[in-house]
Amino acid sequence: MTLSSQYQVITSPLGDGLHKDGKRLTPQRLKVLNLFENIGAGNHLSAEEVHEKLIKSSSKVSLATIYRTLRLLVQMGLLHELELSEGGHRYELLSNETADHHHLICIRCGRTEEFESDEVLNAGKVAAKVNGFKLIESSLNVRAICPNCI
Amino acid sequence: MTLSSQYQVITSPLGDGLHKDGKRLTPQRLKVLNLFENIGAGNHLSAEEVHEKLIKSSSKVSLATIYRTLRLLVQMGLLHELELSEGGHRYELLSNETADHHHLICIRCGRTEEFESDEVLNAGKVAAKVNGFKLIESSLNVRAICPNCI
DNA sequence: TTATTATTGAGAATATATACCATCTCTTAA
DNA sequence: TTAAGAGATGGTATATATTCTCAATAATAA
Ligand SMILES: [Mn+2]
Ligand SMILES: [Mn+2]
Ligand SMILES: [Zn+2]
Ligand SMILES: [Zn+2]
DSSP states (O other), X not given: OXXXXXXXXXXXXXXXXXXXXXXXXXXXXXXXXXXXHHHOTTOOBOHHHHHHHHHHXXXXXXXXXXXXXXXXXXXXXXXXXXXOSSSSOEEEEOOSSSOSOEEEEETTTXXXXXXXXXXXXXXXXXXXXHTTOEEEEEEEEEEEEOGGGO | OOOSGXXXXXXXXXXXXXHTTTOOOOHHHHHHHXXXXXXXXXXXXXXXXXXXXXXXXXXXXXXXXXXXXXXXXXXXXXXXEEOOSSSSOEEEEOOSSSOSOEEEEETTTXXXXXXXXXXXXXXXXXXHHHHTXXXXXXXXXXXXXXXXGO
């Protein structure tokens, strides 16, 4: 009762998406999403990295909750899950500006470059249609060796 | 000494590839490769599935050796390693007839269809060249829902 | 304010894959 | 044909990534 914040009706895109589904807007969920928003697009973080970054910013969230939250944010369409290489999944912010894009990955050092290709997206569309599948997403991973690692 | 086979010089593509590298042709390695050859192209098996299939054909090979052998056969260019979805890597026979191809995967039931696309391969080539990377391989995974699962 | 129930944190449990090591066996060279 | 040497195997322990369990907590709606 020392703060009036508990009486305010807080509205946010995340909160709205959660509430209309019987889910709750928690500080942990906000922290995870804010991390991705602050770090900007083009960053591909693992669950472990999200965990470490939040600890460094003195906003500890348990690792179990990080995993739960990443899955939730992917389901909500706010994050994108990637399988770039070994060492588990990675996640990146999914924004309207950042169109569907693909990844060129150095198998030696992990350096990752992004690129777009309408031809690739179209190939995925065609393959789905031809087989009567309902398309969800296409992702092209190009495994290669970067100039520094050759 | 009951059999003369120990005096025969046995030659095989697998054996040759192994011997010129100081490696050995073992029954276990033959069993794993034969399984893929017998089952034919277009099958995507996990290490666990290879293990089970060999046990069923009364040719048990330890799981540790399965993992070692799959890695070896990939290095030798006889198998191809796939990351279709959850549940670990899968492997398929790599033959000359089976050109580079891509996969359309049902995220509900796992059904997988294969397709080819020169446009996709070209997009990978271009992306590598533009960034000065040495291309290894491009793989397009199309996540979708199959007719049975819609 | 209170009741409801989703969510969290901590650690156990699971899944996939690799490491270790004693034992075995494929190869090559006597 | 034999034997030495190096590579391979099997069984198990370990590593890593992720999920599960459950009691305690806290967001939401009434
Ligand atoms: Mn990206
Ligand atoms: Mn295939
Ligand atoms: Zn590199
Ligand atoms: Zn399906």
